[in-house]
């Protein structure tokens with residue numbers, strides 16, 4: 001009996017040692033990537049000062065690219081993930097107030113943060129979806145920066161960020177894009193989307209910068225949203241296989257009222273509280289674009 005107990009104690013001890021070693025390795029490997037300093041030239045923006053550009057910038061920050069979803073309605077920052085085993089992340093205060101980044105960022109720094117996911121000191125921004133915003137055109141990123149610089153100052157100090165063991169494991173496995181700077185082509189040119197009109201081309205641009213692909217997948221066929229807890233609803237298939245039965249009017253209802261054809265509610269994970277403010281032309285452009293994407297089975301790449 002004593003022998004068996006001793007053997008059990010030894011193997012339990014062995015498991016603990018193994019876990020500690022694996023935990024340290026996980027921490028060291030991921031921390032090296034997190035601490036990597038990027039040397040990104042960026043693209044010097046020309047910041048406009050006309051009121052039309054400010055309106056466009058505000059529309060991008062809210063309805064289109066939904067900065068407000070993470071940075072808060074006043075864009076002055078908030079704790080937007082607070083699940084310590086996964087991560088604790090504070091989305092920065094983007095105003096000129098105390099604790100805000102606006103007093104420290106040059107125009108080029110703003111561009112590097114938004115389209116490249118890199119801070120002025122070269123470190124990668126954690127989880128900030130620059131993978132989507134890298135597609136912003138030169139005019140749109142400049143309008144957005146003009147708007148952010150015009151925000152009224154709000155005093156709000158940031159809280160420290162931390163990445164927990166589950167977050168690190170997901171990151172290592174490739175299930176969580178913790179460092180968008182790693183996957184962005186930093187020297188790519190930024191094409192203009194052409195006319196802001198109800199065309200499939202403009203719809204494609206809006207789907208890129210609007211995060212539809214971030215949640216519904218590169219091929220828009222839906223599936224688990226990377227990094228979300230197991231019990232969260234997967235994103236829907238919005239290729240013609242998934243929404244082929246929609247009429248244009250149904251699509252407006254989905255994006256404005258969060259309702260499917262027939263009236264059943266769409267989960268609030270789908271950010272219709274923001275897409276409701278897209279203009280008619282923008283929703284029509286998205287609709288026309290989604291009709292052109294290849295049909296795919298749910299969750300296929």
Ligand code: HEC
Nearest residue numbers: 065066067070089090091092101113119120125126128129
């Ligand atoms: C999914 C959540 C999310 C969305 C959406 C988002 N951000 Fe962020 N953002 C973050 C987080 C988290 C940080 C802090 C990252 C860090 O400290 O490493 C951040 C940091 C920043 C910074 C700080 C740069 C610095 O020097 O510290 C800027 C600028 C910024 N975001 C701009 C934007 C803009 C503009 C948009 C919309 C186009 C946007 N963000 C949308 C999560 C988000």
Ligand code: HEC
Nearest residue numbers: 210211212215233234235236254260266267269270271286
């Ligand atoms: C933050 C993640 C997220 C983003 C961003 C997002 N969606 Fe969704 N969307 C979802 C989820 C999750 C569902 C499924 C909700 C459910 O099952 O009730 C959904 C459902 C939908 C539906 C309903 C489909 C059906 O089953 O009938 C449509 C249409 C849709 N999204 C379109 C879009 C478009 C267009 C965009 C970009 C402008 C977009 N979504 C951006 C998460 C997202």
